[in-house]
Amino acid sequence: MSNNNLIKGSLQTIILKLLEENEKMYGYEITQRVKELTAGEIKITEGALYPALHKLEAEGLLSTEIQQVDNRVRKYYSLTKDGQKQVTSKMSELQGFVENLQRILTPDLKPGFNI
Template sequence: MNKNAQQLLKGSINAVILKLLSQTERMYGYEICQKVKEMTHGELRITEGALYPALHKLEGEGILTTQTEVVDGRARKYYSIANDQQGNAVDRLAMIQNFLNQLQLILEPKDLISIPVK
């Protein structure tokens, strides 16, 4: 993935996290990284250095909750959308989708009539 795509993904990481967690009850960090890689056929990759600060920020805001379990002798921290924050997560995703729709109108205007300039 090139540097520009990496920057765009970094700015969208909260949306990626919320979308994945809204579709799955809970996930751990490495699992989120792998799911993004899988879904984009390797085109987008979230580094752990970008992911964990975003997860901690969302947890600090009360949007995510965590649960630690021991798996194969190692502690694994699972993240979930807090029960009382489901609506907030849906609202954030809708806001992001609206932004993407507006951006699409700018990047690929389809219904604009082209008037030649004299």
């Protein structure tokens, strides 16, 4: 999928979900994990990823840890307690949206259809 606009609205949820499954991750790792999970179908642009990470950090949903790797520093992101609470609500919000979208795109689908 090449349309990044479709990903934009769900980027924060994707990040939170990935961090729920992995204790801590850094920017490059997140892009690679998304690529791997979607067999390269979804590519998160770095220009959107890093501002989203910083925003989540400012909202108190993510905490950061700096680690020295070789001759550089690496910033790891992990979920805060608030972030852990938010994952469930953000996930159900996104799932509900996808369900409704599916109903619009395929009206023959019965209500209660789950993806």
